[in-house]
Amino acid sequence: MIDVPVLIVGGGPVGLTSSIHLSHFGIDSLLVERHPGTAILPKARGLNARTMEMYRQMGLEEAIRAVAMPDRFNAIIWSETLAGAEINRLEPGRAASGRALSVTTNCGCSQDILEPVLRKRAEDAGPHRLRFSTELIDLQCSADGVRARIRGADGNEEDVRARYLIAADGSQSKIRHQLGIERDGEHDVYDSVNIHCRVDLTRWVTDRPARLYLIEQPDLRGTFMTINGTDRWGFLVTSLSHYGFAPEQFTPEFCTDIIRRAIGANDVPVEVLGVSAWKASALVAQRYRSGPVLIAGDAAHEMPPTGGFGLNTGVQDAQNLAWKLATVLRGEAGDALLDTYDEERRPVGQAVTHSSLLNALSMGRTSRQDRAVLPRKEFLNEIGLVFGAKYESAAVVSDGTTLHLDDPVVQYVPSAVPGCRAPHVPLTRNGESLSTLDLFGRGFVLLTAPQGSAWRDAAARTQGPAIESFVIGDEIGDASGEWLKAYGLDADGVVLVRPDGHVAWRSRGARENPAHAFGAALDAILCRSTSESPA
Structure with a gap:
């Protein structure tokens, strides 16, 4: 029997960040992840300034920036092909605004590069407390905690007893399903395929560096997603079924052809490194806590990637939750403090999920539009969503001051009103x-x-x-x-x-x-x- 204060299920950024935070606060935990290692596909690619503040405070900013893409890749460019003329260009407003509001800035770092940095810190902080190739196969919850059974790659099974469990097991969370927690929102807004590839695009991007290159053709909507800015890219094909595509078509040969078509050059060598089909949804769990179980990250909120909030919202869930768990486990706070995790983070999850959905709908990248359109004005200008979360819960003592903004998505006024992020000075x-x-x-x-x-x-x-x-x-x-x-x-x-x-x-x-x-x-x-x- 393994006896541990906190069991973490899921070894992505949210689970790893939770582990690091808990170790910092002196709380032992066990993390189990069914995959053999960290992410092999880029998935999320950007850390916003609020997330980088957190990693700076954890002593991880330098390590993350050391492996991140160069800062000059910030623009968003629309064109018919990568080799063709630009249709439109957007410089994200929230990046420029953030420089005056924080001691740090956004960071372009894909998930497959970020996770090894987090894993190393988590393993250094809690040796022998991370188990990859290990699956949760049974979970029983009671008022006193959880009893779990885990199985390793060798087939050996062990029992685990924990006071609390963090469910960071992704959008298809088995734990959330077992607990009967429903989600509100929209399922399957659009379907997509991510192609991870090695292709040298320097001759087309060196003089116009961008974070995203959106390809607009009558029968193809795709996006080149910058990973290192030279020869490693993601190519996202959006709304497959609307344009007559099916996931099973995306063989290495087909992927090569469609990437060349998007580039506008038929002789470019392309190496397909991985293909992942998925559907974008906009869903938020109806509750983030069920007794000793607290859900975080994609298990709690699943959102379209338009705006880049998914990973950021998840790791900030971990930041909010870890100190509360630690304070309760040390006997310095009442268990009701953990109820404030739901009260504070669920409204944030709802706000960013709704905004991400509106971004996706505004850009003509779903089956609801037949033509390319430019994004709504809020897209990549969501400085209010980045910095402006104001918590209202028992863990905040109001002083009677109110804040009013006409548009809390794009507006942010630094304030030390209780519940707000303490301002940078x-x-x-x-x-x-x-x-x-x-x-x-x-x-x-x-x-x-x-x-x-x-x-x-x-x-x-x-x-x-x-x-x-x-x-x-x-x-x-x-x-x-x-x-x-x-x-x-x-x-x-x-x-x-x-x-x-x-x-x-x-x-x-x-x-x-x-x-x-x-x-x-x-x-x-x-x-x-x-x-x-x-x-």
């Missing part, structure tokens, strides 16, 4: 530049100005998780002089930031009894039984 420490974001991600963080020292003393006397305190304007310099304004504080105010970088609570100024006020707020955030009011 340039700071200095020991003569070196850093960001407020560099202070987050390892645990709870308390930020005060020099006049707010009473809050720091109050936090030091409070029972519960370790809280790291920083005095901005003392040991950490306010390089721009904008920190108090950006966080909406008076000189004697305070803000408490959660391990996932979202504001949990703030007091704009001093309180008569700071220890009482802070303790009551922390009890509320951690869902601990208390008769005290957090207000």
Whole structure:
């Protein structure tokens, strides 16, 4: 019998990120993945700035960028063939906007390149706690946890007992089906084939680098997806049945012909590395928690890739969930804290899935349109979806401030209103530049100005998780002089930031009894039984 606090089912980016987070928080886990290794096809290819903030805080940004594609591949180009004249060009607005809002930027890194980086970190952090070629064959849930049976490639079976289980087992999640969790949305919006290929396209792309090259022909809609920008590409054929294609047609010879047709050159050598047929759907689970089981990633939300939100939303699920599991398992929070995972992340899943569906419909890449059209204005301008998630749950103590945006998909205003992502502000420490974001991600963080020292003393006397305190304007310099304004504080105010970088609570100024006020707020955030009011 293997006894472990958390069992993770699924070894993709969401499962691996969950494992890394839990190890960081000192929580043991076991990850099982039925495939023998990490992804062999590119699948998702882009990490948005919010995801890169998370990986930066985990110490993984440099390792990811070291294997990623060059930053210059950002544009989106439409043409009849790759060799032909451009029909249209789009420079993603959210990439430019993000540079002013974060200490990091988007990163083009395909899933087959990203996963080995994550796997190595997970294995280094939790030796012998990742098992590939291992399948979950039975699962029993109770109020006390889960009992599972796993089978390795050698046929040997073992029993596992865990207090909680993270189901990161993909869009066809067997665990979600077993739990009877239904999904809302649209099934089978369009069908597609991904062709992973080796073909040298440098003569057509060197002078016009782009992330996507959308090929628009009357009887072919395809997309060249940049992987390394030279000789490794994905080619996505969209709406197969609408244009008379069937997945079984896509032999290596047929794939070579259709790629050459999309290039506009019949003599280009093409090596087909892999072919994957799939159907795009826009579906969100009706609940993310069922007792000791919490579902994440594609198991929780399946969306069209138009906009590039699938992987990003999934790994951010893991970020939200891991610190809550750790705090509960350490006895520092009530089990009800885990209910806030659904309350916070399901609305995000619904918003990005709906937006991704609208992107797909607007681009004429489904059977609902017969002609090519340019995307809606929101496409790749979704800065609000990238940075603007505002959580409303028991794990956030409201201060009564409301935010109103005319279009929360494309609009984002940095704010330290409780529930929001804590804003990026340039700071200095020991003569070196850093960001407020560099202070987050390892645990709870308390930020005060020099006049707010009473809050720091109050936090030091409070029972519960370790809280790291920083005095901005003392040991950490306010390089721009904008920190108090950006966080909406008076000189004697305070803000408490959660391990996932979202504001949990703030007091704009001093309180008569700071220890009482802070303790009551922390009890509320951690869902601990208390008769005290957090207000």
